[in-house]
Amino acid sequence: MKDLDSLRVAIAEFARERDWDQFHSPKNLAMALSVEVAELLEHFQWLTEDEARELDAETLARVADEIADVQIYLLRIADKLGVDVLDACTHKLEKNAEKYPVVKAKGTARKYTDL
Amino acid sequence: MKDLDSLRVAIAEFARERDWDQFHSPKNLAMALSVEVAELLEHFQWLTEDEARELDAETLARVADEIADVQIYLLRIADKLGVDVLDACTHKLEKNAEKYPVVKAKGTARKYTDL
Amino acid sequence: MKDLDSLRVAIAEFARERDWDQFHSPKNLAMALSVEVAELLEHFQWLTEDEARELDAETLARVADEIADVQIYLLRIADKLGVDVLDACTHKLEKNAEKYPVVKAKGTARKYTDL
Amino acid sequence: MKDLDSLRVAIAEFARERDWDQFHSPKNLAMALSVEVAELLEHFQWLTEDEARELDAETLARVADEIADVQIYLLRIADKLGVDVLDACTHKLEKNAEKYPVVKAKGTARKYTDL
Numbered sequence: 139m140k141d142l143d144s145l146r147v148a149i150a151e152f153a154r155e156r157d158w159d160q161f162h163s164p165k166n167l168a169m170a171l172s173v174e175v176a177e178l179l180e181h182f183q184w185l186t187e188d189e190a191r192e193l194d195a196e197t198l199a200r201v202a203d204e205i206a207d208v209q210i211y212l213l214r215i216a217d218k219l220g221v222d223v224l225d226a227c228t229h230k231l232e233k234n235a236e237k238y239p240v241v242k243a244k245g246t247a248r249k250y251t252d253l
Numbered sequence: 254m255k256d257l258d259s260l261r262v263a264i265a266e267f268a269r270e271r272d273w274d275q276f277h278s279p280k281n282l283a284m285a286l287s288v289e290v291a292e293l294l295e296h297f298q299w300l301t302e303d304e305a306r307e308l309d310a311e312t313l314a315r316v317a318d319e320i321a322d323v324q325i326y327l328l329r330i331a332d333k334l335g336v337d338v339l340d341a342c343t344h345k346l347e348k349n350a351e352k353y354p355v356v357k358a359k360g361t362a363r364k365y366t367d368l
Numbered sequence: 369m370k371d372l373d374s375l376r377v378a379i380a381e382f383a384r385e386r387d388w389d390q391f392h393s394p395k396n397l398a399m400a401l402s403v404e405v406a407e408l409l410e411h412f413q414w415l416t417e418d419e420a421r422e423l424d425a426e427t428l429a430r431v432a433d434e435i436a437d438v439q440i441y442l443l444r445i446a447d448k449l450g451v452d453v454l455d456a457c458t459h460k461l462e463k464n465a466e467k468y469p470v471v472k473a474k475g476t477a478r479k480y481t482d483l
Numbered sequence: 484m485k486d487l488d489s490l491r492v493a494i495a496e497f498a499r500e501r502d503w504d505q506f507h508s509p510k511n512l513a514m515a516l517s518v519e520v521a522e523l524l525e526h527f528q529w530l531t532e533d534e535a536r537e538l539d540a541e542t543l544a545r546v547a548d549e550i551a552d553v554q555i556y557l558l559r560i561a562d563k564l565g566v567d568v569l570d571a572c573t574h575k576l577e578k579n580a581e582k583y584p585v586v587k588a589k590g591t592a593r594k595y596t597d598l
Contacts, residue, residue, distance in 0.1 A: 165297045165305040169413040176406030182280045183399040190280040206345035230321035284528040291521030298514040395527045395535040412510045420510040436575035460551035
């Protein structure tokens with residue numbers, strides 16, 4: 139896929155061909171998204187932070203598949219709700235920049251970051 | 254943001270300026286992603302499927318913000334793991350197409366879809 | 369198990385015998401709990417609300433297993449943190465009763481319930 | 484509450500008095516459970532494993548409230564599905580004991596524990 143919008147269209151076509159629109163209500167898609175994120179989380183649950191930074195190739199390939207599943211369902215729910223994901227992210231980053239101004243003294247990094 | 258890669262770079266810069274890289278281990282980011290998805294899910298938990306399709310403007314704006322948060326953390330964890338999200342999605346859609354071939358008889362839509 | 373405390377003790381013994389205490393930090397257990405809840409959620413994601421009320425025997429048995437997994441990890445994290453689950457629930461129900469007084473006119477049930 | 488069954492009854496009464504049964508379908512309760520677990524997870528997302536073992540009193544009190552919320556929704560969904568939580572846990576621990584026999588050589592603790 140060359141960009142996010144091509145991906146959005148490909149996913150919609152994939153679902154349409156399989157008659158899956160009937161299941162893809164925003165409520166169900168939010169649940170499915172949640173399930174996929176947990177499958178990603180599962181790979182990290184018993185690892186130390188250092189181990190999680192050094193995944194072996196096989197685990198990394200599985201993690202990449204889970205990242206893809208999250209992205210696919212996220213685009214799908216956004217599409218069904220008429221939300222443009224890139225626009226929403228631009229808007230949210232602007233809000234975050236106001237909420238968390240850059241602190242010059244780096245040692246004071248907030249403990250609870252909200253990216 | 255004009256595309257996913259510009260967004261990835263903007264997020265990395267945002268975190269760097271705030272000295273947040275120290276918190277952004279893949280393990281922690283997987284947890285943060287999970288928390289953000291739940292904040293999205295929360296908007297739908299008591300709605301009927303029909304209500305969830307007809308969100309009022311205020312709720313939709315909040316939902317768009319949560320979708321953005323999920324996208325931002327997803328790009329962040331992928332970046333930290335060296336995963337290209339669009340490539341991962343292309344690969345995953347190909348696997349899904351093999352796993353779920355288009356069934357000609359549309360009435361036989363699988364109950365449990367794995368998009 | 370005859371009660372929650374016997375269950376707590378059995379789980380601690382189970383983990384101790386297998387040398388699993390090393391993995392059972394509160395942080396990791398919170399992640400594991402999250403993964404188990406998603407496995408429960410997965411059974412409901414494509415069902416209508418009515419279908420979810422009428423699970424067949426096989427699905428219900430699987431759902432019961434997932435409920436058990438959530439209960440087991442919940443007791444485990446509470447134990448590791450020194451939290452008495454029944455006391456915490458009693459306290460929380462009291463707080464909820466103050467936050468959500470019984471409304472005499474039943475038609476005014478709050479849309480967003482926080483049990 | 485003196486035991487899990489008294490708690491189950493108190494929760495059912497609490498919901499009935501507030502006319503909340505209409506929202507408490509198993510599907511919705513599974514979502515609510517997932518949201519509550521994420522609120523628990525949120526407390527741990529940016530902490531190191533060591534920090535998460537040494538919560539200050541205020542954080543611990545909040546974490547105890549979240550543990551209570553998870554317990555309350557778990558009992559609620561089990562009740563709605565006719566699942567006895569203690570029986571389900573007993574059965575699941577027996578299955579786990581078969582799946583993960585005690586290994587005499589403790590050094591061989593499985594990396595990925597399924598409690």
